[in-house]
Amino acid sequence: MKIGLIRHYAVRKPFLKGLVRQSEVLRWFEEYDQSEDLEITPFTLAKGWDRCYSSQLPRAILTANKIYGDGFQQNESFNEPAISPIFKRDFRLPFIIWGLIFRTAIMGNHNSQSARKEILEKRVALELDKILTGTDEDILIVSHALIMGVIAKRLSEIGFTGPKLGRPKHANLYTFER
Numbered sequence: 001m002k003i004g005l006i007r008h009y010a011v012r013k014p015f016l017k018g019l020v021r022q023s024e025v026l027r028w029f030e031e032y033d034q035s036e037d038l039e040i041t042p043f044t045l046a047k048g049w050d051r052c053y054s055s056q057l058p059r060a061i062l063t064a065n066k067i068y069g070d071g072f073q074q075n076e077s078f079n080e081p082a083i084s085p086i087f088k089r090d091f092r093l094p095f096i097i098w099g100l101i102f103r104t105a106i107m108g109n110h111n112s113q114s115a116r117k118e119i120l121e122k123r124v125a126l127e128l129d130k131i132l133t134g135t136d137e138d139i140l141i142v143s144h145a146l147i148m149g150v151i152a153k154r155l156s157e158i159g160f161t162g163p164k165l166g167r168p169k170h171a172n173l174y175t176f177e178r
Helices: 022-034 058-068 095-107 117-132 145-157
Strands: 002-007 019-021 051-054 092-094 139-143 173-177
Touching (some): 022 095, 092 095, 139 145
Parallel strands (some): 051 139
Antiparallel strands (some): 019 092
């Protein structure tokens, strides 16, 4: 049994420059989440994947359609978490610092984030267990870097082996086997 993880095609949306407010960063992430402007790169998927699941965000849906074709299932459990404001004041910081703050808040279980690490891990574990119960099919999942890390961790916990993901590349297949 194999589980293949693919990160969506890269989104064409430049980072904000200079010092930016939290509100501007939140708006940027909302636009990024809804973007359909992708850098489509050549990718050939080997035959033999029995089922495919995709995040419900446009960039993952478009990627799954391009790579797998029709017949994949959208799954909310594989969505990248939306970020929530952390600070009450709308002060300015470099964009990259905002990104680090929001990721740390999610992975550090900060109560400002509705999709904290503990919630993501439970959500993904429940969905993977449901998908994998009673099957030996080869399954492909098109998702996002953060969620792929959570999926890989869960797969390892239930007996799969595979590559260390680090920061997964866009439109690259990472295969786990049991």
